[in-house]
Amino acid sequence: MPRCARSSCGRWSPWFRRRDAGITIDGRWFCSIGCVEGVARRRLLDARPSATGLPPAGQIRLGVWLRHQDGLSEQQVEQVLEAQRHSGLRFGAQVTTLGWASREAVLRALARQAGVGYLAELDASNVTHAPAGLSPHAARALSLVPFCEPERGRVKVACAAPLPRMGLAAFRRLTGMTPEPYFVTDDTWDTLVTAYGSALEGPTSSRFIETSDLSEAAATIAAAAAGGSGANARLTEARFEPYTWVRVENDGITHDVLLASGGAGACQVLSTSH
């Protein structure tokens, strides 16, 4: 006979309820929504960053790549560093501002440095139907935009430099798919993240909630797990600064609950179509 899986509860199921009562998460039975909330709170607090599964960051500096690849002189590199001190621009942006390398050359060097691919151009029409089915808010929070439908468990994603390692790790953990990152320019990134999912209409099968309130996050997770048939919800969590993310899959609906630590206390509730 099942017993409530919350250790501080431990109620036996048949003594006080019908057989179909209670909530099942990942095959474990809970007697009440209150117990699920307690467990959700614990999982939010205990979530740890997952291994990124990506090659370590390149040790070679961007300037070295640009010298090697685009013939930037040592003297020019020095001047870039000097100009940066006043402008506050990043190295790559400073090089293009000075006109010593094209934006594509900088993008290519950044990609080599990070050990990833790059795309000089990527049309926003690739992402308006939200390939890989993320909520647009989720894509923005993860700092990555899937731009192809997944194939054999892998999915190509666009991102801006520097590589969003934690977002990529969280994506892998939450979706079970391996992201293949490609760098795009900051402008392309802005266009893509705005366009992602913009063509979708119709019934909602994906919900996204962002909050900085732990109790609210736990209550939302519990409500999502208890909704629908309550037959068996799946719960996955991932931690990536400054977020803890819990995905609840229940009755064909995906609920993404994003808990922001140290946030402004504001809460947004957003729904998206899929």
Ligand SMILES: [Zn+2]
């Ligand atoms: Zn219980």
